[in-house]
Amino acid sequence: MKSDCVSDAWITFPASLFQIGFTYPFPFLTQSFFTHIGLCYVQAMPMVWRVLYTLENIIEQVGIDIGLSELSQLYNLVSHGSHRFLFKHKPGQAHPILKTTKNETNWKNQFFFVRKDSILNGNHLPKKWITQGRIWDHWTRTILGLFFSIKDN
Secondary structure, three states: OOOOOOOOOEEEEEHHHHHOOOOOOOOHHHHHHHHHHOOOHHHEOHHHHHHHHHHHHHHHHHOOOOOHHHHHHHEEEEEOOOOOEEEEEOOOOOOOOOOOOOOOOOHHHOEEEEEHHHOOOHHHOOOOOOOOOOHHHHHHHOOHHHHOOEEEO
């Protein structure tokens, strides 16, 4: 199976998110992000995972309340081809979290499958890749219109 395989029984996880320190179930901000956007986990480039991991650590260690609205004030969600997504800092602003943009080679080929019925809330996780051409218009009219400026590169 490929990472973009759609299955009712399996969920695809990129290996890189666990290599940086995430565990499943994901913390609230991270799960909220994927739940509201509807992205499959493997559609998020490693940079997205590093930003979310850093923010989750700030929330836990410092006790700052960071939600989707704060995240949307820092970043735009941008398609990077092949229906993969990353965060891009807002124009005219410095990158809010340093050292999260490093390139990782071969990350697209490092993934694994887990049976949905074997993990907490597995049957409610996104299973279908967002691939439709003008999905941005739909997102703008829904909850993401409140949170993100979504652009197509």
